[in-house]
Amino acid sequence: MAAAGYLFSSWHKTPEYVELFELTTDQDEVILRDKGGPAYVEGQVKLNITEPLQGAKCILFRFIAGVIAKFDDPEFSANLRGPQRLTDQTLKLWEPTDDDDQPVPLEAGKHNFTFRVKIPDHMPPSLRFERGHVQYMLVATIIWEPRTFCGLPCIPMSRLPTVSKKEVFVRKPPATIEPIVETLKQLTEGEEKKVRIVEQKGENGVAGGRTLWNPVPEVEVALPTVHAIPSENIPVTINASGGASLVELKWQLRQHHSFLFTHNAGFSFMGGKVDSASNVISEKNVKEKHFLQKQYIYTPETGHYPGLEHAVDVPILAPFEDLHKAAELCPDVETNVLKVHHIIQLEIKYRPKGATPKDEPQESKVEVPIVFYVAPSAFPTAVAEIEGAEKDGKDTLSLPDYEEKAPALPTYAEDEEGVRRRKV
Structure with missing residues (x-):
């Protein structure tokens, strides 16, 4: 039984040739100001592999922001939840084929996928206390192709997604009284x-x-x-x-x-x-x-x-x-x-x-x-705004040219529909 358990756990693990998969940002917090224009977060998804990336379906980048109010109500014998989605957007950083089904290999080496995220000035500040929170998360994920058995996908034998997360703290000092x-x-x-x-x-x-x-x-x-x-x-x-x-x-x-x-x-x-x-x-x-x-x-x-x-x-x-x-x-x-x-x-x-x-x-x-x-930990201009950043809504949440290129995310959606947060 122990040997079988080890075998199944090894199937689920990220391959050993993936030495590093990490999402980093240039700053841990951003400063928003009412009617002061958006703030921007820039960073990289770093991937170091000693062999060509095999068996990966795609690499995804996701920006998710939401509000959760929570309350344990004895009257209803229930845990009440009040979710509000602020935004939830995903793009593919890499996939093994292009639009013409031509192979796009990811060779052994160090790869950096850079990103730039726009946070509009109407968004609320980060908050975390016992009764609820406002949270901004960046998530990078390697999705692996499922293993097959007799030609059919076998999920228990397949690798789990490889995930790297980073929370960005949004500070919003009052701009008007x-x-x-x-x-x-x-x-x-x-x-x-x-x-x-x-x-x-x-x-x-x-x-x-x-x-x-x-x-x-x-x-x-x-x-x-x-x-x-x-x-x-x-x-x-x-x-x-x-x-x-x-x-x-x-x-x-x-x-x-x-x-x-x-x-x-x-x-x-x-x-x-x-x-x-x-x-x-x-x-x-x-x-x-x-x-x-x-x-x-x-x-x-x-x-x-x-x-x-x-x-x-x-x-x-x-x-x-x-x-x-x-x-x-x-x-x-x-x-x-x-x-x-x-x-x-x-x-x-x-x-x-x-x-x-x-x-x-x-x-x-x-x-x-x-x-x-x-209070923000500092008020440098680089944190509050990025000099020369586009303000017209174009290239919002885009990935600038670097070692790899990726398509731009769609324009920012002001979606306030209440939904549950989903795991990648």
Whole structure:
């Protein structure tokens, strides 16, 4: 039995003369900007063989990007899934014959197939947390011809595909604060005169801004409108230089999730509530909110002392033991099936100008948005854009001339149909 097992496993293995099959990219992350044009990923599929490539059906290159929202629902006794395909495109890097059925041998030696992938600026940033992810994958595969037995394909005796994968991380710093301003208007209806966002010029094209709250004219609370993560604190300033005195600042940070689930594993025999016509759970939308910081309190050590400015570094996350298991710091994202955004609730106690320590403090409360994004590891031009890259949509996802040539991929399809991710 052991000998038979070894024989079958050796049939499945990649031939020993394939010394290297590796997909590499020139950068591990790319930077997208809203309405700033596409970003590009370039790289190579490297193949080193000591003998001519025999028995290979083709070599494929695939670019797949998608969103998955996932949820274990006890009500339905099912694992719900909300998939959204962003793109899924494949081309042949090599095949043993050309269009005229003439042989195109791949001789022994080192072969490099280069590629160039376009990522449009409307795509979401990469995201990975417990409840879902946004992922961009590049996959290179050698597909082997099936072995035959009595003239028929015998899959158990055939080689498994040889695969090399590479994930590309897409970072998308906010390029404008306009959507945040609209959210603020919705949250502060009737309080517009007390809360505003002042746009500031950020570094490297990132939108900058300060959210300013004036519960009374002599008190101003300022905090960033957008904030890069990972970081531990958010800088907040309370300016009471108008003669008021700060008594207490309470801070609450909420993370709001919205999931759309379009299929599941809960069929009737599993006890789930199903649609009898299709035998699956119907489309389900789930909205949740979790506290990243349920209540942080800042109290000035100076006591009642009018006219001070207070600088506070507020921790983003509460102590671990106080966090809900589903609460996890992640960037804001908006797709068809997965949305994440963040809201801060501020509550302040203060004594107005001219008040004494014996006077009861006044209170005021407001909710404001804040946008989190993952800071790129660097902002070089080569990462953000490739100089001289075509912008007109031609040759999108093409392979430039190198040692081998390959046809261009089709133009980018803005396909948002929800489908399961397929394995190569």
